Amino acid sequence: MFFSVIYFFPKLILYFIALMIFDMEYATIIAQQRSFFNTHATKKVSFRIQQLKKLKACIQHNETLLFDAIYKDFKKSDYETYVSELSLIYHEIDLAIAKVKKWSKRKRVLSSLANFPSKSYIIPEPLGSTLIIGAWNYPYQLSLGPVVGAMAAGCTIILKPSEIAMHSAQAMQHIINTTFDPEYCTVILGGIAETSALLEHKFDKIFFTGSTHVGKIIYQAAAKHLTPVTLELGGKSPAIVTPQCDIAMTAKRLVWAKFLNAGQTCIAPDYIMVHEDVHDALLEALITHIKKAQYTIANKNYTQIINDRNFDRLIQYIDASKVAFGGSYDQKERTITPTLLTAITFDDTVMQEEIFGPILPILKYTSIDTAIQQIRTLDKPLSCYVFTKNTALKNKILNEISFGGGAINDAVMHITESRLPFGGVGNSGMGNYHGEAGFESFSHYKGILQKPFWLEPNLKYAPYNSTKLNIIKKLLG
Numbered sequence: 001m002f003f004s005v006i007y008f009f010p011k012l013i014l015y016f017i018a019l020m021i022f023d024m025e026y027a028t029i030i031a032q033q034r035s036f037f038n039t040h041a042t043k044k045v046s047f048r049i050q051q052l053k054k055l056k057a058c059i060q061h062n063e064t065l066l067f068d069a070i071y072k073d074f075k076k077s078d079y080e081t082y083v084s085e086l087s088l089i090y091h092e093i094d095l096a097i098a099k100v101k102k103w104s105k106r107k108r109v110l111s112s113l114a115n116f117p118s119k120s121y122i123i124p125e126p127l128g129s130t131l132i133i134g135a136w137n138y139p140y141q142l143s144l145g146p147v148v149g150a151m152a153a154g155c156t157i158i159l160k161p162s163e164i165a166m167h168s169a170q171a172m173q174h175i176i177n178t179t180f181d182p183e184y185c186t187v188i189l190g191g192i193a194e195t196s197a198l199l200e201h202k203f204d205k206i207f208f209t210g211s212t213h214v215g216k217i218i219y220q221a222a223a224k225h226l227t228p229v230t231l232e233l234g235g236k237s238p239a240i241v242t243p244q245c246d247i248a249m250t251a252k253r254l255v256w257a258k259f260l261n262a263g264q265t266c267i268a269p270d271y272i273m274v275h276e277d278v279h280d281a282l283l284e285a286l287i288t289h290i291k292k293a294q295y296t297i298a299n300k301n302y303t304q305i306i307n308d309r310n311f312d313r314l315i316q317y318i319d320a321s322k323v324a325f326g327g328s329y330d331q332k333e334r335t336i337t338p339t340l341l342t343a344i345t346f347d348d349t350v351m352q353e354e355i356f357g358p359i360l361p362i363l364k365y366t367s368i369d370t371a372i373q374q375i376r377t378l379d380k381p382l383s384c385y386v387f388t389k390n391t392a393l394k395n396k397i398l399n400e401i402s403f404g405g406g407a408i409n410d411a412v413m414h415i416t417e418s419r420l421p422f423g424g425v426g427n428s429g430m431g432n433y434h435g436e437a438g439f440e441s442f443s444h445y446k447g448i449l450q451k452p453f454w455l456e457p458n459l460k461y462a463p464y465n466s467t468k469l470n471i472i473k474k475l476l477g
């Protein structure tokens with residue numbers, strides 16, 4: 001005991017000194033960003049467009065660096081990195097450049113009779129100094145996607161990517177910090193200690209992507225300063241497969257959506273609820289498509305599990321008695337092959353938390369009402385997918401299950417639609433982004449009533465009397 005104290009005490013002191021130095025550095029950067037924001041430079045639409053163009057150019061010029069970094073983190077292939085990260089960011093940037101002028105314009109709305117004569121309008125204004133905290137599973141998209149919204153809205157930005165995908169975080173730090181002035185946009189690296197130190201400071205907006213557990217910590221830290229938050233969290237997203245669907249196409253789309261990024265996707269179908277009549281046909285079709293995709297340990301295009309902790313957590317779910325396909329893994333390579341589990345119930349361990357890996361439990365249902373009831377016993381998911389040609393059934397599910405967003409007869413692809421707001425509800429998050437929703441997320445909407453001086457009816461002024469009351473009742477309804 002004595003020796004361990006002698007050994008650890010100096011290290012602990014050094015650690016706290018390092019944190020204090022970091023904290024002073026953070027305070028300086030935040031103060032510089034605040035002063036820069038107060039120059040109003042970021043409010044000019046031309047400035048925002050210029051920064052968005054710079055962002056796109058620096059990503060494009062550094063694609064190879066970004067591909068290499070993410071491959072080092074978890075062997076994510078160039079193809080998947082381009083399709084599921086960079087192309088989405090480019091698309092967001094292009095849309096923001098094309099629309100930011102329109103989004104940031106003041107909007108006229110009708111004034112009521114009570115204020116005649118007057119004008120009413122809404123002015124979008126940037127919230128100010130923002131902190132964006134990213135997750136590791138799509139390190140570029142989940143960090144730089146919100147940056148696009150913040151830039152379009154005219155905010156200053158501190159980006160803290162996830163330390164878990166360390167090489168990707170360092171690559172982003174390199175390209176952002178060599179492209180932008182730190183008083184406008186900068187990347188700070190770090191884990192829990194550094195993020196906690198950052199959260200002690202006051203921001204005008206915090207945008208967080210990550211787990212529900214950490215989301216609660218962020219929300220509490222933000223509450224101390226009454227800072228508005230967007231929380232992009234996780235959950236167990238169901239895919240409901242009804243008898244009235246094209247089974248082969250359903251399986252093809254589900255296999256892609258689930259095993260993309262080795263299942264480490266917040267909106268991946270977490271589990272399948274399939275009608276008993278089509279259970280066997282779906283299982284067979286899923287196996288066919290997994291085989292076609294060649295997701296094997298040897299395949300260089302099949303992503304690794306991010307770290308040992310997640311690998312160990314995932315293999316606990318592989319109950320050999322329930323494996324219908326797959327179930328093999330390689331500890332050294334941190335790879336788990338696509339695994340289908342059958343005869344699963346809501347009581348199984350795999351149904352108790354978000355899987356976040358290439359393991360897909362398949363549950364049978366007989367009655368859609370019971371299936372909906374069971375899904376609703378879990379927290380509100382980030383996504384829900386319905387495979388059906390039956391419009392009434394589709395509408396029933398959309399009406400009766402609350403979830404962030406989703407797709408009909410597809411999965412995951414709704415994230416590619418910049419015109420759809422993206423976000424969770426309940427335990428899967430609060431607030432939205434992508435496209436205009438991203439701009440809104442970093443904006444405050446000032447409501448303004450403007451009156452001329454030439455007329456002011458005496459009706460609202462004291463002394464009051466019954467005649468005034470009768471007129472007011474008629475006017476205001």
Ligand code: NAD
Nearest residue numbers: 134135136161162191192195210211214232233234235266
């Ligand atoms: P995480 O919550 O562990 O980490 C996210 C971020 O929070 C990281 O930057 C990390 O450094 C920081 N962090 C971790 N612990 C902290 C603490 N105690 N105090 C302050 N900051 C802390 O999440 P993750 O493992 O990176 O990502 C996986 C989770 O994120 C899954 O639940 C997934 O569903 C969810 N997710 C959601 C979305 C979405 O868009 N809704 C996208 C991707 C991932």
